[in-house]
Structure formats: C-alpha cells, structure tokens
Amino acid sequence: MQDYQKRLALNLLAYAVQRNVDLAQLCRLSGVELTELKSESSPGLTTQQINALWANATELSSDPLFGLHFGESLQVAALGVVGELIRHSRTIGEAITHAAAFAHLITDVLTMEVNRTGQSFKIQFVPSMASQEGSSLVFRQLMDFFMAFTLHEVDGLILQKIQPTAVMLPVEQVNLPEYERVLRCSTIQNATDYLLEFDSRYWDEPILTADYDLQAVLLRKVSVLDEAYSNAKPLSERITNFLLANAYLGVPTLDTIAANLNVSSRSLQRKLQEEGVTYQQLTDSIRKSLALHYLQAGQYPVKEVSYILGYNELSAFNRAFRRWTGTTPVSYQKGYYLTR
Template sequence: MSERTTSASWAMGIVKALEMDGLDCRVLFKQLGLDYAALDDPDARFPQDSMTRLWQRAVELSGNPAIGLNMGKVVRPAQFHVTGYALMSSQTLAEGFKRLVRYQRIIAESADLSFRLLDEGYALILTVHGDHLPPTRQSAEASLACALALCGWLTGRTLHPRKVLVQGAEPLNLEPYKQAFHAPLVFNAPYDALIFERADMEAPLPTANEAMALLHDRFAGEYLARFSESRVTHKARQVLCRLLPQGEPKRDAVAQTLHLSQRTLQRRLQEEGTSFQTLLDDTRRELAEQYLAQPTMTLLEIAYLLGFADPSNFFRAFRRWFDTTPGEYRARLTGTPLPVSDARTPEYTAQTP
C-alpha cells in the first residue's frame, strides 16, 4: 500500500496551531527528520505518520491534550490547498462541503469525509485513519475545529452547530471544546462529526462565483490526477474512461486490463479509500460535467459515451449526482434559457444539443 501523506498547506496549519502554545516547530521538525523549508512548497507532501508523531510530541511538550482545537483559530481557505478556493466560490456551504468531500485527498489522505442530510440536519462526518501508527484525537479535533471556523470565515458570521460528535473520551477540561464549538458535545461517539442546521448550509455564500468554482474544480481535478498517477485508482479511472463508450465496464475487464486479479483490484482500491462501484460512479459524474460543457454534444450522445445503454438510466443517475436534470444543468452552465420541454424526458435528449 502507498504511504498516506498530508499536504504542506495542511501541515503549515498544524505548525501555526502548535506555535500558539509556544512550541518551536523548527526544532520539532528537525527532531522528526522533516524538512521545515518544504512547508513553503504548495506541492510538497509529508508522511501521515510524521504528522501523527508531531501531534504526539506537541501534546507531551505543551501538556495540552486539546491543542488540536487551536487549528480553528488559524484557519484560512489556503490551508485547504486548491480545495479551499473551490469551496469559497461555491453557491452554498452545502455545495462547498460536497466539493471538500470530493477533493479531500488533496489536503490529507488520512481522512475519509462524508456530507449528508440527516433528519436532524446536515452532517459532516469525519473518519481519520492512521498509516502504520494509529491516528491521534488531536488530528480529528483539528479537522472539526477547522471545518467550523471555515464556515465562519466564508459566511462572515459565527455558525453554531446543532451538535458536535467526538470519538474520543470526555476530557477532564471541557472548556476548550465549549469555546471552539459553542454547541452540545457528545463524546465517545461512533465517529467525529459536525451536525448543522439546514438553513445555515443552504444559505447563499457572499463569496459565491460559479465560473470560479468550475475553474477551481478543473485545477483540483488536475492536481488529483498528477498526485494519483502512481495509484491504482488513477489507473483504473483511465481504463474506465476508455471502456465507457463501449457500455458499462465490468470489474473483471478493468482488472484484466491492469494485469490484476479482481480480488487484488478490489483490495487495492479499498486501500486507497474507494471501491469499483464508487470509482465508476465518480468517473461518470466527472465526465458528465465535462461533456455538458460541450454545446455540440447531444444528451443522448453523452448518455452513451458514459456507458448507459438506456438514456433514462443516465437521467436518474444525473439527478442523483446533481439534484437536477442534464438539460437544466447545461442551461445553467452555458447561461442559455431552457426550452419549454425542459429536457426532463429521455425522449427529448435524442434531438436536443
């Protein structure tokens, strides 16, 4: 399995958080065999286990087990690499957090994020993995504090979550958690999460800019591709792109092309935080966005290029991805009015550019 890594921009956020407690991070980096100068290189990556050791050493030296919460006080979109700017130009926080989930691995590979609507509100759910070393609670708590502070930074007002779930045990001193989150706290939770009010997540962002959001999506996608070149996920995605116009690719065909057994392909994808079905769905979604930006391609052609034998299956999948129809999405993308028929039926796609 490839070594999990953390971006230099996120590592810089950790450094600023530790310096708030008076720690000398130049010395710490030297002790841990890390290149402090690499923090200024936006493309540099640090091993995940080194960040784990950094948190552990910081807690020992500072005597502050809640030191991870400091990251909420130093957060800026730049700490989220290109993902931060994509989030900033999103229409709403809900749309932004969906982008954050999509590009999370650019920031750090140690975390799996999901964002979903529950009965009690929107939930940003975080699961932090270690590499060879188990993860620290400080790493997860830093991510939660950062996500909440970013909401405030983007909206220009203080957001109070409905609830904050923390996997760790209840600490002796609750005060830093109360100050960081201003919300009911649940410790020993099954996962780390922020639960938000729907209205807060769906309100328009003052920084929204759809053209910039699409541009940042492209930058983030290109970065992910460069960053992932050696990974099975990237190679499998390339194979899917080639096979899709011939119909929905099967796992055995992709495995065979990569000279892997189906079981090995499945295991390697799992190690890289995905599955064959998720990868297929993500690849189709990303290609659908690219194809819809080409005004000469009909919706029927796009459906077949994405491997859908029946256009109505493409429509259903597209609605699941974007909560709108392909025709409505294209109209919004190109700024052209939607025809009266509204592009809601597969029959319409056969003749509509």
C-alpha cells in the first residue's frame, strides 16, 4: 500500500522549494534523507520527522501561514490513489465522502466528518487525540492545509470557484484578510471548531473530466525535487514552475501568486522587472501553451477553453490568441485538423 504521508511530505518539500527554501537545509534540519524519502522501498517517516518538516518549512519560508498557502497550491493528483478515487467520483458529494473516509491514511492529526442537511452540507475537521500531544504550530499548519486543500481541489473537479457559505476556525485578526482570500469567505467566524459549509446545490454537482494527462506532463517538466533545485532559482523560473504545476486549474492572478509567495504584489512586480520579465509575459506564455494543447486535443469548445484559461469574455481570448499566433482559435483548430 502507498505511504500517503511520505507522498505528502515530498509535495511539501516541492512546495517549499518553490518558496525559495533551501532543500538541503530543510531536510538536514528535519532529519530527513531525500534519497530515502523518494525511494519506494524506504520506510515511512516518523511522527517526529513529519512534525519537523512542517515546523522548519514554516520557519525557513518566513510564512506563518505556510500550511494555508500549501493547501491552496496542492493538486489532488499529488495524493496518489486517494486522489484518483476522489477525481473519479461521480459528484462533489461522493468525492468529499471518499476524501473523509481516507483522511486517516494521510494524517493522524484529524478526521473529516461530512454532514448534509436540506439547505447545506458541512465538512468538519476534527482534531484527533494525537494532535493534542504535539506541537501547536504544526497542528495549526496541518489544519489550515487541509481546509484550504479541500476547498481549492473542488475547483479542479468542477472547473469553477465555489464559495463557502460559512467558515469557522480560530483566527487572529492580523491574519483574517488572508484567510478570507484563500477560503473565499468574508464572514469567517472565530471559533474553536474547524468547519466549511456549502450550499447544498453543490452536493450533486457532477465532476468534470479535467485534463489530468496534461497536468502529469507539466509536473514532469517542473521536476521541482531535482537536486539542482537545492540552490536558489530566479523568481521568474520559480513562478513559471508554479504556474505549470497548477495550470490545469487555470492561471492565478498576480495578487494570488504574491500572497502564496508571502510577498506584496508590488514587490513581486519589482523583482520580476529586475529579471527583465513581467508577470503578464509569464502568464501569456503559459496560457498560449495551454490554449494550443486544448485546441489540438479537440475535446473542448473554444468558449470552454477561454473559460478554463481565465478569460471572462470570449472576445478577450480571441484577441490574445490572435496576438500569439496571428489567427483566431477557431481558424487555428480547423487548420490543425486539416493538416493531420
């Protein structure tokens, strides 16, 4: 059986590298051998090692909300067989029910309880007894991670950003705006419980077949755990890797990327300018590659491709595509299949 905790740890390391954390230092401080961690035959991590990874990643990234941001960025495919089961469910309700049943394989810090009423359904993250004996910092990072991950992975299953009707968790006033952004709720309740509540209409929402094959290709291109990444990479390269790894869910805004990297939008723009590139140029390159892929696949109408890439108006997508290729999406798609 897969070691899901080890798989999650590898993805934590990959995300920490994207945050410009030195991989070798993080592993050394946490008592983790990367070569052993990547080996399928190696034993799983101890609770002490897992806790150390979370604590050191939080400190080295200088991001007190590391878990929240990691959960926002992680793909459901990163959870292996569990992720496959979730994304091959028929409906959102079924996927969430499966996720709750398998949560214990990923962490012993919490369990997930799903309750449905006539008007809504609630996902409650219940701390386990084991979590009360460990570090409060690690516990909070993990709770933040699972709340953000659960919400944002629903996006990839139905290709739309849903908003909770209610969110409950302990939150400090200084961090409230960032929790409101990531969890998409402007009325977060400061409480001892950890809970997400959604309108019941989403329960039976059918899961779409997103292009996970494309995601797998993009993730192989990124190769964020390559030894070369133990040294700091240019910001533009790290952002490009982040965009590639998450592109199957669409292209995030500059503000979203800046918040995820724990810097201001203005600071991010300035650092990119120093490297001779703009965020618009980076996203244009990603959008162009994705547009060509989707149009060549022939499985999506042009209007749907436009939506997936984040364009509110089809006319805006047409203008962008003409700028990239000199032709319209419809003409490109027709010409592509005529030459095959």
